[in-house]
Every structure is written in structure tokens, then in C-alpha cells.
Amino acid sequence: MTKIADIICYLNEQIPEAWQEEYDNSGLLCGNTEQCCNGIFVCLDIDINNLKKAKNLDCNLVISHHPLVFKSIKRFLPKDNSSEALLYAIANNITIYSMHTNLDAAQTGLNTMLAQSFGLQNFTSFDTNVGEEGFFGIGGMGILPKKMDYISFLLDIKNKLKIHNIRYVNGKEEMLQRIALCTGSGGELLEKVIEAGADCYLTSDIKYHTFLEANGRILLADIGHFESESIAKRCLANLISKKFCNFVPLFCDDSPNKIKNI
Numbered sequence: 001m002t003k004i005a006d007i008i009c010y011l012n013e014q015i016p017e018a019w020q021e022e023y024d025n026s027g028l029l030c031g032n033t034e035q036c037c038n039g040i041f042v043c044l045d046i047d048i049n050n051l052k053k054a055k056n057l058d059c060n061l062v063i064s065h066h067p068l069v070f071k072s073i074k075r076f077l078p079k080d081n082s083s084e085a086l087l088y089a090i091a092n093n094i095t096i097y098s099m100h101t102n103l104d105a106a107q108t109g110l111n112t113m114l115a116q117s118f119g120l121q122n123f124t125s126f127d128t129n130v131g132e133e134g135f136f137g138i139g140g141m142g143i144l145p146k147k148m149d150y151i152s153f154l155l156d157i158k159n160k161l162k163i164h165n166i167r168y169v170n171g172k173e174e175m176l177q178r179i180a181l182c183t184g185s186g187g188e189l190l191e192k193v194i195e196a197g198a199d200c201y202l203t204s205d206i207k208y209h210t211f212l213e214a215n216g217r218i219l220l221a222d223i224g225h226f227e228s229e230s231i232a233k234r235c236l237a238n239l240i241s242k243k244f245c246n247f248v249p250l251f252c253d254d255s256p257n258k259i260k261n262i
Contacts, residue, residue: 001036001037001247002036002037002244002247002248003033003034003035003036003037004031004032004033004034004035004036004037004060004061004095005033005034007037007040007061007240007244007248008028008033008097010243010244011063011097011099011239011240012027014106014134014239015099015102015103015106015108015109015134015239016102017102018102019101019102019105019106019135020100020101020102020105021101021138023070024067024070024100024101024102025067025069025070025098025100026067026098026099026100026101026102026103027097027098028095028096028097029067029068029069029086029089029096029097029098030086030089030090030094030095030096031060031061031089031093031094031095031096031097032093032095033095035060035093035095037060037061037248038058038059038060038061038248038249039054039057039058039059039060039061039248039249039250039251040059040061040062040063040240040244040248040249040250040251041053041054041057041059041061041062041063041251041252041253042062042063042064042233042236042237042240042250042251042252042253043062043063043064043065043233043252043253043255044064044065044066044226044229044230044232044233044253045064045065045066045258046062046064046066046067046068046085046096046098047081047085048081048084048085048088049255050062050253050255051085051088051089051092051094052088053251053253054094054251055092055094057249057251058249059094059249059251060093060094060095061094061095061097062089062094062095062096062097063097063098063099063236063240064096064097064098064099065098065099065100065103065110065229065232065233065236066098066100067098067100068082068085068086068096068098069082069086073086099236101138103232103235103236104138104183104184105127105135105136105137105138106134106135106136107134107135107136108134108235108239109136109235110183110184110228110229110231110232110235111123111136111138111139111140111181111182111183112136112140113231113234113235114181114183114228114231115140115142115179115181117160117231118142118144118157118160118179118181119144119145120142120143120144120179120181121142121143121144121145122142122143123140123141123142124140124141124142125137125139125140126138126139126140126141126180126189126192126193126196127139138182138186138189139180139181139182139186139189139192139193139203140180140181140182141178141179141180141181141193141196141198142178142179143177143178143179144176144177144178144179146177147175147176147177148175148176148177149174149175149176150170150171150173150174150175150176150200150219153176153179153200154166154168154221157202157221157223161223161224161227161228161230162227163223163224163227164261165261166221166222166223167206167211167221167222168219168220168221168222169211169212169214169215169216169219169220170215170216170219171199171200171214171216171217171218171219171220172199172216172217172218173199173219175199176199176200176219177199178197178198178199178200179198179199179200179201179202180193180196180198180200180201180202181201181202181203181228182201182202182203183203183204183228183229183231184203184204184205184225184228184229185203185204185205185225186201186203186204187203187205187206187207187210189201189203190210190213190214190218190220193218194214194217194218198218199218199219200218200219200220200221201214201218201219201220201221202221202223202228203220203221203222203223203228204222204223204224204225204227204228205222205225206220206222224257226257226258226259227257230257233252233253234252237250237252
């Protein structure tokens with residue numbers, strides 16, 4: 001039987017926790033890592049429903065992209081989603097491990113996977129300190145094989161990511177080829193992206209005033225936080241399957257985006 005500790009050790013070797021951003025809370029949140037792993041449940045977000053799914057599937061290890069807890073919790077009362085989920089995990093002996101911005105920053109992580117799905121070539125990092133093997137950094141830019149007009153490009157992205165709508169402002173170019181992206185919230189990278197000479201920047205959680213800063217300078221498009229990072233489940237499953245798929249049952253959450261459009 002495989003111990004949970006062996007799986008976590010392997011994941012940390014492949015995608016070190018040290019690569020996470022300072023504000024992040026990736027890594028082990030709770031659980032007994034010395035117990036044998038009955039099954040692994042992979043998800044983007046942890047909530048009570050996903051933990052109940054994991055329990056019903058006899059999975060005592062839940063691996064998520066987004067950590068359940070970012071800020072300190074002073075009272076463990078089932079009055080909010082995070083506390084309720086954490087109490088449930090502890091009561092049911094479920095170990096929780098998260099790989100968030102360290103997975104974003106990996107060479108084999110979300111940014112490069114998303115770039116590949118868009119057909120971008122020569123995808124390079126914005127991080128000038130790239131040097132450690134396997135590390136890429138947060139955000140990058142690549143080249144489309146041929147130029148596309150911005151409407152066709154955005155409709156293609158909308159179709160590939162199954163996005164209900166894309167918010168955007170026009171840039172300087174009608175035709176696009178140099179595409180920058182950052183999975184999750186990447187509005188703070190706007191000036192760096194413009195300086196790099198990108199025609200278009202794809203990210204999410206863009207504020208109104210960030211759109212105004214970009215207007216007429218670069219095509220800035222909000223492709224949705226969930227939509228830009230839903231590939232995390234496939235990324236994590238691929239990583240785990242390289243070593244443990246023959247020994248430990250692996251399941252992936254298939255829940256849709258909880259944020260609805262009307």
C-alpha cells in the first residue's frame with residue numbers, strides 16, 4: 001500500500017512548495033500522512049460537497065489547486081464554507097494538500113498548458129529569475145503560428161474554454177500574433193506585458209480601472225478565473241498518474257463553475 005506521505009513527497013519533488021507566492025498557502029493543510037492512501041480526489045476548489053464526494057469514493061486524500069484556507073482561522077465553527085469543510089475533513093480523516101501558485105509557476109504547470117491549448121509557440125516567461133530546473137514563473141508570452149483578427153481570436157478562445165462571455169477592451173492592433181497570458185488573477189502584470197510588446201493579454205479578475213489603463217494600448221481580455229484554471233485538474237491528474245495510477249484510484253471533480261451568468 002502507498003502512504004499519503006509518499007504521494008505528497010513525490011508531488012513536492014516535482015512541483016516544490018517553495019515556488020509558491022508569499023501570500024499563498026499551498027501544501028499540507030490537515031490529515032495523517034502516515035496512513036495508507038485509499039484513493040485520490042483531484043479538484044480545483046475544496047468545499048463540503050467535494051469532500052463528501054471524496055468520502056463516498058473512499059478517497060482519503062484530496063488534492064486541490066486552490067487552498068481551502070488563505071487567512072488564519074481563529075474559531076473553528078461551521079458558520080462559513082472554509083471552517084465547515086475543514087471540520088468535515090478532520091472528522092472523516094481526509095488529508096488535504098494544495099498546489100496553487102507553485103503549480104502556476106511550474107514549467108509543466110497551468111500557464112504553459114494553457115498556452116499549448118491555444119497553439120502558442122515559443123512561450124517564454126516574464127520572470128527574469130528563471131533558472132531553477134522546472135521553474136517557469138507566473139505568466140508568459142507566446143506567438144500564434146499566423147496572425148488572427150482579434151474578433152476571430154477571442155471567439156476561438158471563448159469556444160475552447162467554454163466561456164459564457166469575454167470582457168475586453170481594444171488594443172492598438174486589429175491583427176494579433178504576440179499573445180500574453182496569466183492563469184487566474186493577473187491584472188498586476190499589465191505594464192510588464194505591455195513592455196514586452198504583446199498584442200493581447202489574457203487573464204481574469206480584471207478591475208474596471210485596469211481595463212481603462214489598457215484601453216487603446218493592448219487588447220486586454222478577462223477569460224474568467226474558473227475557465228482559465230479548470231485545466232488544473234488535468235494537470236494534477238497527469239502528474240499523479242505518472243507514478244501512482246497503478247496503485248491508487250484517482251478521481252477528478254467534474255463540477256461546473258459555481259458563478260452563474262444570466
